[in-house]
Amino acid sequence: MNKRVLVKFSGEALANKEGYGIDTSVLKYIASEIKDLVDNNIEVGIVIGGGNIVRGVSASKDGIIKRTTGDYMGMLATVINAVAMQEALEYFGLKVRVQSAIKMQEICEPFIVRRAQRHLEKGRVVIFAAGTGNPFFTTDTAATLRAIEIGASMIIKATKVDGVYDKDPAKFKDAKKIPVLSYEMALEDNIKVMDDTSIALAKDNSIPIVVCDMFKKGNLKKIINGDYSSCSVVKKLN
Ligand code: GTP
Numbered sequence: 001m002n003k004r005v006l007v008k009f010s011g012e013a014l015a016n017k018e019g020y021g022i023d024t025s026v027l028k029y030i031a032s033e034i035k036d037l038v039d040n041n042i043e044v045g046i047v048i049g050g051g052n053i054v055r056g057v058s059a060s061k062d063g064i065i066k067r068t069t070g071d072y073m074g075m076l077a078t079v080i081n082a083v084a085m086q087e088a089l090e091y092f093g094l095k096v097r098v099q100s101a102i103k104m105q106e107i108c109e110p111f112i113v114r115r116a117q118r119h120l121e122k123g124r125v126v127i128f129a130a131g132t133g134n135p136f137f138t139t140d141t142a143a144t145l146r147a148i149e150i151g152a153s154m155i156i157k158a159t160k161v162d163g164v165y166d167k168d169p170a171k172f173k174d175a176k177k178i179p180v181l182s183y184e185m186a187l188e189d190n191i192k193v194m195d196d197t198s199i200a201l202a203k204d205n206s207i208p209i210v211v212c213d214m215f216k217k218g219n220l221k222k223i224i225n226g227d228y229s230s231c232s233v234v235k236k237l238n
Contacts, residue, residue: 003041003042003043003153003224004042004043004044004045004120004150004151004152004153005037005042005043005044005045005147005152005153005154005155005156005224006044006045006046006047006143006146006147006150006152006154006155006156007034007044007045007046007047007155007156007158007220008046008047008048008049008139008140008143008155008156008157008158009030009046009047009048009049009158009214010048010049010051010158010159010160011048011049011050011051011052011053011077011078011081011139012049012051012052012160013026013052013158013159013160013214014026014027014048014052014081014084015051015052019052020052020053021052021053022052022080022081022084024084024088027084027085027087027088028088028091029215030085030088030214031085031088031089031091031092031094032092033214033217033218033219033220033221034046034089034092034094034125034220035089035092035093035094036218036220036221037220037221037224038094038123038125040221041123042221042224043120043121043123044120044125044126045116045120045125045126045127045128045146045147045150045152046082046085046125046126046127046128047078047127047128047139047142047143047146048078048081048082048085048127048129048139049078049081049139049140050074050075050076050077050078050080050081050131050139051074051077052077052081053077053080053081054070054073054074054076054077055070055074056070056071056072056073056074056135057070058070059073059074067135067136068135068136070135071131071134071135071136071137072102072135074131075101075102075130075131075133076130078129078130078131078139079098079100079102079104079107079108079129079130081129082098082100082108082127082128082129083098083107083108083129085127086098086127089125094124094125095122095123095124095125096124096125096126096127097109097116097119097124097125097126097127098126098127098129099111099112099115099116099126099127099128099129100128100129100130101128101129101130101131101132101133101134101142102130102133104130108129111128111130111133113149113150116128116146116149116150117150117151120150126150128142128143128146132145137197138194138195138197138198140157140194140195140198141194141195141197141198141201143155143157143198144194144198144201144202144207144209145201147207148201148202148205148207152207153207153208154207154208154209154210154223154224155202155207155208155209155210156210156212156220156223156224157193157194157209157210157211157212158212158213158214158219158220159211159212159213159214160213160214160215161211161213162177162211162212162213162216162230162231162232163177163178163179163211163212163213163230163231163232164177164178164181164186164191164193164211164232164234165177165178165191166178166190166191167190177232178191178232179228179231179232179233180228180232180233180235180237181193181232181233181234181237182234182235182236182237183199183200183202183203183234183235183236185234186199186209186234187199187200193209193211193232193234194209199234202234203236206235206236208233208234208235209233209234209235210223210228210231210232210233210234211231211232211233211234212230212231212232213230213231216230219231
């Protein structure tokens with residue numbers, strides 16, 4: 001079985017209690033979970049969002065900052081998260097490489113897919129930073145793109161909820177979890193798994209998207225080992 005995966009973490013999940021910046025205890029927790037994967041010979045690519053620092057859409061809301069500039073600011077935020085995560089992973093003794101979609105060679109390597117693949121083969125964790133390098137694309141789309149490029153067997157969207165619901169579980173008590181859904185279902189308006197671009201890309205390449213609770217210890221390993229009981233999976237149905 002192909003044990004190469006791409007894990008997408010939301011930037012927001014890294015935030016401190018005030019909802020901003022980087023909480024190093026979260027970094028440490030994520031790093032220990034990733035170490036557990038690497039110790040089990042799983043090759044891990046990571047994409048982290050930037051919402052804990054700046055979001056393109058929100059930064060450009062009042063029209064002072066153009067959307068394209070706001071999105072570049074968001075991409076820079078993902079680089080900050082990536083280098084912070086690199087440190088946390090190295091703290092646990094892992095080998096890590098950060099590759100950025102926007103060249104900033106003093107800080108990290110440029111994204112080169114063949115090089116990323118070699119790093120993964122050598123057991124290094126590769127963190128893909130700066131989104132796709134283009135405005136108007138989300139880090140979910142970047143995660144899907146990178147997952148396909150590196151030949152990952154799945155994209156794991158590690159988030160604050162334990163799966164996909166028919167309505168927002170934070171707002172509705174009767175929200176029902178959907179354990180398995182098709183790409184078409186994931187594109188429906190009430191189901192916010194990822195944005196449409198990411199879903200379409202995943203669908204075209206038949207790569208499964210697993211949505212799970214990142215704060216449930218051992219969850220990532222469990223999922224990669226084929227136990228989907230505590231998450232939702234978006235995949236091609238029949
Ligand atoms: P191998 O070819 O498998 O030995 O990979 P490697 O990544 O160890 O080799 P390389 O000599 O390319 O990199 C050595 C160190 O320099 C690693 O920590 C890389 O992350 C870092 N590095 C390589 N290229 C760049 C770059 O363009 N910018 C930055 N900032 N660091 C780089």
